[in-house]
């Protein structure tokens with residue numbers, strides 16, 4: 187059986203005044219049906235550009251320069267723009283940090299969701315409203331019939347985000363790309379939505395790529411983790427394995443700086459320095475200037491990723507335990 191999503195060698199560049207910068211650099215991963223991949227890293231590491239590239243939403247001055255995006259075994263990059271448009275929303279859809287990127291403020295929730303249904307499926311209005319109600323119920327919205335009559339401003343922030351997730355679900359896509367959808371919400375609402383998303387993946391078999399800077403979220407939600415740094419995936423594996431046994435010094439640093447994941451009773455260390463400018467990356471390994479384990483080889487030779495299930499892009503990975 188094909189993976190729900192397989193990304194191979196995806197590379198996206200932007201032309202800037204300082205020349206071409208590679209925001210997504212030879213990124214590969216796969217997500218099986220019903221699994222959640224947490225794509226994590228600091229601001230500017232290339233997580234969102236990876237999500238937009240998968241969706242085919244990269245505009246000038248950006249360009250996907252290499253790679254494949256296979257949805258259920260079909261390469262989206264090999265399709266015409268019209269075919270890609272049909273595929274988006276149907277087989278793969280996206281949820282944004284701001285739900286108002288999805289919702290229209292002047293339409294009732296039910297009307298806009300029904301319109302979204304009818305873009306791809308020629309069903310009656312009543313049937314489309316029914317699909318909308320079902321989608322709201324899947325994401326745990328109580329009194330769904332009444333919510334369909336509401337305008338977005340009449341809903342709370344958490345409820346709006348659930349409606350945006352429900353809208354992404356209308357065509358039962360194989361894959362949802364979710365870009366920091368709970369970051370702006372308070373912790374208890376975030377927890378409820380994460381629980382609904384977990385249930386959604388388990389019950390519907392939708393594969394989810396959850397983009398976040400928050401490792402604590404990923405550790406409670408994701409099956410698998412891919413850690414990005416300066417446009418590359420530097421470590422990947424199952425969430426349990428990567429959190430319990432990080433091998434890249436960057437992942438170790440990220441985990442140590444999260445209060446809930448850090449060993450209690452010790453100071454909370456931060457990774458020194460900041461993410462490098464893509465237009466001015468250090469030679470060799472881009473993490474080298476911030477890395478406690480760097481040696482001469484790290485300045486001269488870029489590391490390669492192994493092919494293991496728990497893969498790490500580093501000359502001096504931490505010991506496997």
Ligand SMILES: Nc1ncnc2c1ncn2[C@@H]1O[C@H](COP(=O)(O)OP(=O)(O)OP(=O)(O)O)[C@@H](O)[C@H]1O
Nearest residue numbers: 200202209228229230231232233234235236399464
């Ligand atoms: N329109 C653009 N023009 C030029 N460079 C861009 C553009 N969009 C993104 N980039 C480059 O891509 C890098 C990665 O951006 P991206 O938004 O994917 O990071 P991120 O990891 O999602 O961070 P954040 O959590 O802050 O959104 C940016 O630091 C920037 O250098």
